[in-house]
Amino acid sequence: MSRILAIVGRPNVGKSTLFNRLTESREAIVDEVSGVTRDRNYGKSEWNGKVFSVIDTGGYVVNSGDVFEAEINKQVHLAIDEADVILFVVDVELGITDLDDAVAAILRRSGKKVVVTVNKVDNNQRIPDAQEFYGLGLGEIFCISSMTGSGTGDMLDQVINSFAETSGSDEEHELPYLSVVGRPNVGKSSFINTLLGEERYIVTDIAGTTRDSIHTRYNKFGHDFVIIDTAGLRKKGKVHDDIEFYSVLRSVRTIESSDVCLLLVDATRGMEAQDVNVFNLIVRNKKGVVILVNKWDLIEKDGYSTRQVEAEIRERIAPFTDVPIIFISAKTKQRVHKALDIAMQVFKNRKNRIKTSKLNEVLLEAVETYPPPSVKGKYIKIKYVTQLPSPTPAFALFANLPQYIREPYKRYIENKIRENFDFTGVPIQVYFRQK
Ligand SMILES: Nc1nc2c(ncn2[C@@H]2O[C@H](COP(=O)(O)OP(=O)(O)OP(=O)(O)O)[C@@H](O)[C@H]2O)c(=O)[nH]1
Numbered sequence: 001m002s003r004i005l006a007i008v009g010r011p012n013v014g015k016s017t018l019f020n021r022l023t024e025s026r027e028a029i030v031d032e033v034s035g036v037t038r039d040r041n042y043g044k045s046e047w048n049g050k051v052f053s054v055i056d057t058g059g060y061v062v063n064s065g066d067v068f069e070a071e072i073n074k075q076v077h078l079a080i081d082e083a084d085v086i087l088f089v090v091d092v093e094l095g096i097t098d099l100d101d102a103v104a105a106i107l108r109r110s111g112k113k114v115v116v117t118v119n120k121v122d123n124n125q126r127i128p129d130a131q132e133f134y135g136l137g138l139g140e141i142f143c144i145s146s147m148t149g150s151g152t153g154d155m156l157d158q159v160i161n162s163f164a165e166t167s168g169s170d171e172e173h174e175l176p177y178l179s180v181v182g183r184p185n186v187g188k189s190s191f192i193n194t195l196l197g198e199e200r201y202i203v204t205d206i207a208g209t210t211r212d213s214i215h216t217r218y219n220k221f222g223h224d225f226v227i228i229d230t231a232g233l234r235k236k237g238k239v240h241d242d243i244e245f246y247s248v249l250r251s252v253r254t255i256e257s258s259d260v261c262l263l264l265v266d267a268t269r270g271m272e273a274q275d276v277n278v279f280n281l282i283v284r285n286k287k288g289v290v291i292l293v294n295k296w297d298l299i300e301k302d303g304y305s306t307r308q309v310e311a312e313i314r315e316r317i318a319p320f321t322d323v324p325i326i327f328i329s330a331k332t333k334q335r336v337h338k339a340l341d342i343a344m345q346v347f348k349n350r351k352n353r354i355k356t357s358k359l360n361e362v363l364l365e366a367v368e369t370y371p372p373p374s375v376k377g378k379y380i381k382i383k384y385v386t387q388l389p390s391p392t393p394a395f396a397l398f399a400n401l402p403q404y405i406r407e408p409y410k411r412y413i414e415n416k417i418r419e420n421f422d423f424t425g426v427p428i429q430v431y432f433r434q435k
């Protein structure tokens, strides 16, 4: 069951401020100048032990006349498509505007759960003014101040209740989350645009602004998942240090919030130190990984160089080398769909659960063939193996003297697991425990 809350409302009502408060982070970069937050922001929030995702639909570049109304309509429809509950934010200082009326009309027709939130009710004197928002015809209204946080508790109770009404069970069932990570300019946006086959982003030439990370549901060709685009810095103009900082933070979180990361590497530059760092970050977070060598159209395409590049990459990412490496071109669309198929396979591999009997059959034989070297004249006996009930693959081998097992032997066991079962693209943990 997904719990996605989308925040909608016209510019400057305080969506970003509220989003930040709910996610207690700097997901959206708030700016006094209206429209600085870009596209959809996405974060996690928690209320009374219930975790849910928050999307901030703010971020309009154009804000005049018809064009703007078209923009807000698009965002509201997006929210209707992607969210379970919609938080419709209005501003007590301005009262009901024409645009509020237009949004309310769409929301009423959508049949979605809507929580009307009257923002900027910074003090009780403003509560009477808020009553007019009952006129939107969307039921109960909640008066809050995003700035001080007052009123947000009652509002969140309502949000959680609304989630409960949208789905019967409490079972967490989320779509696969894929993310596209890599250095600036490696082709992340091009890759996603090729994949989605449509221009989903608001492109801007404004100097020094950023795109926040973007989540898009992909439901085509038998696949259904969410693809995450790491915040990429716009190429033009000066970029402030702190914006750069948040952009890095966001790419870390992007990795953390995904199941499988597509790590784009620039074919013309090869796997550089920074790429290896990102790779290691993915592995440390126990996420699935696929390496996509992009811009392959710019490189000689004979079989020899593919093998050469592949070998170089595997050398750099050792010891975890059981990773798919695919040569793609986001520009010419070469193997982009293949990359997707492989990524989905990695997602499945990450959920692989091996029967204990099968596991013991294979590994105890491997142990017999090559037992752990004895230490100080003591024999190490491995008795049985089991896969732990953890969200990512982990194995426990029970032995009499687990403390004497060394790294090379762990690697031997890991390699045996990989030889016999498909964990390609998935970091696995091997533990030795006392028995
Ligand atoms: N008084 C008061 N001001 C607020 C409150 N919440 C937000 N603001 C102010 O309203 C302005 C707009 O806030 P944002 O959060 O950027 O609004 P937004 O809806 O995300 O705007 P866009 O990014 O243009 O869509 C900022 O100057 C905030 O400081 C509040 O609860 N009370």
Ligand SMILES: Nc1nc2c(ncn2[C@@H]2O[C@H](COP(=O)(O)OP(=O)(O)OP(=O)(O)O)[C@@H](O)[C@H]2O)c(=O)[nH]1
Pocket (backbone or CB within 6 Å): 182, 183, 184, 185, 186, 187, 188, 189, 190, 191, 231, 232, 233, 234, 235, 294, 295, 296, 297, 298, 328, 329, 330, 331, 332
């Ligand atoms: N030849 C070639 N050029 C590509 C390919 N993919 C992307 N490019 C070009 O590389 C440049 C950067 O592409 P983007 O998609 O903006 O890269 P990005 O990783 O999203 O960049 P940031 O937003 O800075 O993080 C653009 O000029 C693209 O046209 C490719 O497969 N082949």
